[in-house]
Amino acid sequence: MKNKEIILNKIFVIIVALFFAELIFLNSKAVEPDEILNNPKLEIRARNISKNIRCMICQNQSIDESNASLAKDLRILIRDKIKEGKKDVEIYKFLTDRYGDFILLKPPIKSNTIALWFLPFVFLLIGILIVFWHNKKSKKIKN
Amino acid sequence: MKKQILILPLLFFILLLIAFFYILVIERNPSEIPSNLLNKNVPVFKADSLIKKEKFISSKEFGNQILLVNFFATWCKPCRDEHIYIKRFSSNLNIRVVGINYKDDPKKTLRWLKNLGNPYSNIALDKTGKIAIEWGVYGIPETFIVNSKGVIKYRRVGPINEKIFKKINIIIDKINNEE
Numbered sequence: 387m388k389n390k391e392i393i394l395n396k397i398f399v400i401i402v403a404l405f406f407a408e409l410i411f412l413n414s415k416a417v418e419p420d421e422i423l424n425n426p427k428l429e430i431r432a433r434n435i436s437k438n439i440r441c442m443i444c445q446n447q448s449i450d451e452s453n454a455s456l457a458k459d460l461r462i463l464i465r466d467k468i469k470e471g472k473k474d475v476e477i478y479k480f481l482t483d484r485y486g487d488f489i490l491l492k493p494p495i496k497s498n499t500i501a502l503w504f505l506p507f508v509f510l511l512i513g514i515l516i517v518f519w520h521n522k523k524s525k526k527i528k529n
Numbered sequence: 530m531k532k533q534i535l536i537l538p539l540l541f542f543i544l545l546l547i548a549f550f551y552i553l554v555i556e557r558n559p560s561e562i563p564s565n566l567l568n569k570n571v572p573v574f575k576a577d578s579l580i581k582k583e584k585f586i587s588s589k590e591f592g593n594q595i596l597l598v599n600f601f602a603t604w605c606k607p608c609r610d611e612h613i614y615i616k617r618f619s620s621n622l623n624i625r626v627v628g629i630n631y632k633d634d635p636k637k638t639l640r641w642l643k644n645l646g647n648p649y650s651n652i653a654l655d656k657t658g659k660i661a662i663e664w665g666v667y668g669i670p671e672t673f674i675v676n677s678k679g680v681i682k683y684r685r686v687g688p689i690n691e692k693i694f695k696k697i698n699i700i701i702d703k704i705n706n707e708e
Contacts, residue, residue: 442667455632456667459658484665486565 416453416461423465432465435477439464440491448491564673564684565665571598571679572663576653579628579635585653592679595704596625597697599649600661600671602633603641608670611688612645618694619648624701628652631661631669672697676704 417436423429433450439460441452449457460481467477481489493499566572571591578585590596599615601608618624628649630638635654642649655661664673667686674683674697683700685693 456658456662459662463659463662482565484565484662485667486665 416449416451416457418458421458421461421465423468428465428468431474432461432468435464435474436461438478438491439481440489442485442489564681566673566681567684569681571673571675571681572660574653574660574663576655576660579630579638579652579654580647580649581651585651590627590651591675592677594625594677595701595708596627596650596675598627598629598664598673598675600629600631600655600664600666600669602631602669603637604633605631605669607688609645611670611672611690612648614689614691614694616646616648618697619650622698625650629655629660629664631655631666632658674700674704677708 417433423432436450437448439449441447441449441454441457443454443456444452447457449460464477467480472480478490487494487496493502495503571587574587576585597615597618601612601615615626619626626648628651630652632655638652653660661669664671670688672685672689673681676682682704683697685697689697
């Protein structure tokens with residue numbers, strides 16, 4: 387009986403360890419060794435851009451996390467552009483010119499996305515006002 | 530007055546329900562993203578041609594007449610499914626179709642075209658997928674309508690079926706009337 391408990395305990399520890407290992411390696415899963423730039427500074431720039439670019443095939447993953455072939459092509463393209471000396475803004479523009487704003491994981495603040503960005507705050511404000519209004523009324527009734 | 534206000538949340542909820550139901554019912558594919566290249570000039574590119582000796586140069590191919598641009602590959606099953614419609618465009622309707630062979634083996638493509646028939650007037654080889662990125666392509670097959678000025682007027686993501694075939698015909702007729 388005790389033996390069984392020890393084995394179960396060990397299995398549990400292994401599962402937890404695997405879970406943490408997974409967490410640590412999660413962000414470098416998709417980038418393959420042959421893609422990585424020699425200059426670590428440029429590589430970090432490439433990784434940062436890739437994290438903001440949506441994989442058009444998987445849609446809720448960035449190209450930094452995705453194993454799709456288009457994601458790989460885009461990662462290589464970003465690195466090529468960095469090597470050519472292009473600025474980050476120019477690379478983002480190249481991608482949005484072709485794929486639209488949808489390729490950015492964070493929608494930019496524009497006239498047609500203002501509602502998306504600020505309506506939550508408006509609703510929050512309305513909620514607060516309703517609570518205050520309600521409070522005031524119930525106090526009046528008590529008095 | 531107080532009771533009348535209580536009905537507001539209910540009304541709001543019903544409106545939301547109607548809106549969601551409407552979006553659910555209309556024919557809409559959420560994974561289909563509108564092209565950012567609509568009403569813009571075709572990308573400029575140069576590539577090897579599969580069926581001609583001279584290079585495929587975009588400025589020579591586009592801007593002379595209305596044509597279809599079809600991204601395809603032999604390894605893509607939906608491309609095989611839509612092939613019959615691509616052939617209909619070129620042989621029955623006399624519309625020029627330019628093919629872009631995406632990440633494929635040229636030998637296999639030649640064999641594929643021999644078996645199924647070749648509807649393409651010229652085929653550019655996109656070995657690395659860079660031409661596809663220039664066109665904002667993310668899932669083949671994809672088909673574009675380019676007008677006689679070299680401007681992209683329509684993009685279809687996914688295979689052409691009977692319904693899309695008719696839709697493309699209507700759009701081409703419309704472009705022809707405008708020009």
